[in-house]
Amino acid sequence: MHHGFKKDYRFLLSRLIPRHRLSSSRIEGIRSALASGIHTELIREAWLSMEELVSLRIYDRGSPETRGGEVHVQFTERSGPSRITLEMPSAEYSAVSGTDLIRGGVVPSVLAGIISALALDESPVNITDRLENLLDLAGNIDPGASAFLMLFSEFEAPNIRKSGRIGESSLADAESSGFYGASLGSEESVILVERGRMDGSIFPVDEKSGTVMLFPLRSAGLVYGLLEVHSSSRGNPKSDSMINYHLVAKGVIRVLDNNRQLERMVSIDRLTGVNNRNNYEIQLPLEMERATRNRKSLAFLIMDIDDFKFFNDKYGHDTGDKVLKLVADTVKKHLRKIDQLFRFGGEEFIALLPGAGREAAERTAERIREVVAGTKLSMDDGSALGITISVGGCIFPVDAGDEEELFRKADQAMYRAKREGKNKVSFFTG
Numbered sequence: 001m002h003h004g005f006k007k008d009y010r011f012l013l014s015r016l017i018p019r020h021r022l023s024s025s026r027i028e029g030i031r032s033a034l035a036s037g038i039h040t041e042l043i044r045e046a047w048l049s050m051e052e053l054v055s056l057r058i059y060d061r062g063s064p065e066t067r068g069g070e071v072h073v074q075f076t077e078r079s080g081p082s083r084i085t086l087e088m089p090s091a092e093y094s095a096v097s098g099t100d101l102i103r104g105g106v107v108p109s110v111l112a113g114i115i116s117a118l119a120l121d122e123s124p125v126n127i128t129d130r131l132e133n134l135l136d137l138a139g140n141i142d143p144g145a146s147a148f149l150m151l152f153s154e155f156e157a158p159n160i161r162k163s164g165r166i167g168e169s170s171l172a173d174a175e176s177s178g179f180y181g182a183s184l185g186s187e188e189s190v191i192l193v194e195r196g197r198m199d200g201s202i203f204p205v206d207e208k209s210g211t212v213m214l215f216p217l218r219s220a221g222l223v224y225g226l227l228e229v230h231s232s233s234r235g236n237p238k239s240d241s242m243i244n245y246h247l248v249a250k251g252v253i254r255v256l257d258n259n260r261q262l263e264r265m266v267s268i269d270r271l272t273g274v275n276n277r278n279n280y281e282i283q284l285p286l287e288m289e290r291a292t293r294n295r296k297s298l299a300f301l302i303m304d305i306d307d308f309k310f311f312n313d314k315y316g317h318d319t320g321d322k323v324l325k326l327v328a329d330t331v332k333k334h335l336r337k338i339d340q341l342f343r344f345g346g347e348e349f350i351a352l353l354p355g356a357g358r359e360a361a362e363r364t365a366e367r368i369r370e371v372v373a374g375t376k377l378s379m380d381d382g383s384a385l386g387i388t389i390s391v392g393g394c395i396f397p398v399d400a401g402d403e404e405e406l407f408r409k410a411d412q413a414m415y416r417a418k419r420e421g422k423n424k425v426s427f428f429t430g
Contacts, residue, residue: 009039009042009043009045009046010034010037010042012046012084013030013033013034013042013045013046013049014034016084017030017046017049017050017053017084018053018058019285019286019289020286020289020290021053021056021058022049022052022053023052024267024279024282026045026048026049026052027282027286028282029045029048029049030045030049032045033045043086043088046086047086050073050075050084050086053075054075057078058077058078058079059075059076059077059078059084060075060076060078061073061074061075062074062075062076064093066090069089069090070087070088070089070090071087071088071089071090071093072085072086072087073085073086073093127157127159127160127255127259128159128160128161128163128166130255131149131160131166131252131255132163132165132166134147134248134251134252134255135147135148135149135165135166135248137244137248138229138245138248140244141241141244141245141248142231142232142233142237142241143232144208144231144232145229145230145231145232146165146206146209146229146230147165147227147228147229147230147248148165148166148167148203148227148228148229148230149165149166149167149225149226149227149228149252150167150168150169150174150180150202150203150225150226150228151166151167151168151169151224151225152168152169152170152171152174152223152224152225153168153169153170153171154170154171155222155223155224155225157256157259157260159259160259164203165203167202167203169202169225171184171223174226177200178200179200179201180200180214180226183214183215183216183226184216184223184226201228203228203230205230206230208232209230209231209232210231210232210233210234211230211231211233211234211237212228212229212230212231213228213229213231213237213245214226214227214228214229215227215228215229215245215246215249217249217252217253217256218253219253219256219257220257224253224256227245227248227249227252229245267279267282269342269343271321271324271325271343272324272325272328272329272343273325273328273329274328274332274341274342274343274349275340275341275342275343276342276343277342277343277344277345279342280342280344280350283340283342283352284352284403284406285403287340287352287354288396288403288406290354291354291355291396291397292397296354296355297355297356297357297395297396297397297398298352298353298354298355298356298395298396298397299351299352299353299356299357299358299360299361299364299393299394299395299396300350300351300352300353300393300394300395300396300400300406300407300410301350301351301352301353301361301364301365301368301391301392301393301410302344302348302349302350302391302392302393302407302410302411302413302414303327303331303348303349303350303351303368303389303390303391303414304347304348304349304389304390304391304414304418305323305324305327305347305348305387305388305389306387306388306389306390306418306422306423307422308320308323308346308347311323311385315379315385319377319379319385322377323347323377323385323387324343324347326375326377326387327349327372327375327387327389328341328343328349330368330371330372330375331349331351331368331372334364334367334368334371335351335353335364335368336353338354338355339351339352339353339354340352351368356395357395357398358393358395358398358427361393361395361427362393362425362427365391365393365425365427366425368389368391369388369389369391369423369424369425372387372388372389373386373387373388373389373423375387388422388423389423390414390417390418390422390423390424390425390426391414391417391424391425391426392410392411392412392413392414392415392416392417392426392427392428393410393413393425393426393427393428394406394409394410394413394427394428395427395428399428399430400428409428410428412428413426413427413428414426
């Protein structure tokens with residue numbers, strides 16, 4: 001695969017691929033594949049990661065070559081000597097790349113459109129545009145054809161804008177519809193609706209349309225909705241056309257899968273406005289990799305609000321929420337732009353300080369502790385509540401060599417600060 005590491009996909013994903021250049025959803029996919037250890041998942045994530053690096057113009061991809069039943073695809077780094085060759089049996093290559101769906105008469109512009117839609121960055125802002133671009137491909141398959149996307153309201157998709165070609169219906173209404181119900185109740189991947197039975201569509205049917213094709217969009221036990229294609233042809237479409245429509249449907253499913261993953265990985269804690277734990281789990285390994293590559297240190301701070309349970313029990317959870325917001329705002333104002341603050345859970349926050357050694361980190365932690373201690377929460381009765389935090393710190397790579405050890409040692413230091421009277425800063429000492 002790379003410098004003698006043939007087919008070692010675990011080594012590729014954990015060591016060779018520049019993960020700091022990949023999108024957050026791709027990194028999450030890599031972490032999941034490494035955790036599962038499933039061979040096909042490792043291959044799939046290797047392929048998708050390299051394809052993303054190609055889309056970012058970091059690597060160039062060569063043409064697939066078949067040798068003795070195996071497919072070899074070489075990726076060459078644009079700005080360096082690195083070459084990575086993915087090697088896998090033909091069946092595995094088909095499974096991860098989708099080429100089993102495009103044998104025969106695939107329209108080149110359709111394949112290019114699918115790749116383009118999947119290669120765009122993972123920002124939720126682009127989800128609707130990518131789906132619209134995929135729907136545009138119907139006209140490349142069959143001149144005059146139009147494609148529409150019906151999403152079920154049970155599938156929450158806040159990042160997707162409704163439009164003339166992207167509509168919504170409930171799953172119950174679709175199942176009870178004579179127009180849509182048959183496709184959802186059938187094991188077939190597509191149902192043809194002949195002229196005269198098209199009045200059940202939620203989308204306008206052009207008078208020139210002779211056939212409507214319905215493709216249920218299923219993934220991992222979830223039915224997102226239906227891809228609906230209005231074709232001017234009558235009767236069964238040509239097999240080559242169906243191959244291409246299936247390919248478009250698979251592209252739509254992949255975009256919806258990515259969007260769903262993004263929603264689960266929303267990076268901001270809604271209450272405090274700082275990064276959340278999901279984002280912490282993505283950013284910490286990236287910052288550690290960056291520190292190692294640049295031969296710099298990384299300071300890790302855990303901050304816990306003292307006696308937080310008291311605020312909740314005596315004044316109610318609304319007051320507790322205000323305390324959390326006030327602490328988050330105060331801490332964030334006293335961090336550098338390159339520092340990152342996360343709400344780890346409950347009343348606990350974590351800050352990552354790239355490039356900071358022990359002395360600088362201790363100064364920052366003490367300044368934050370002091371500022372929070374001087375901050376008061378104004379109450380409705382005119383009184384003011386004092387707030388303090390206990391801070392524990394640890395330095396990578398001096399004190400700890402991996403994520404778990406870094407957290408554990410900083411956590412131990414923070415609890416030492418608690419035991420010593422709270423409202424204190426304590427750093428790990430070997």
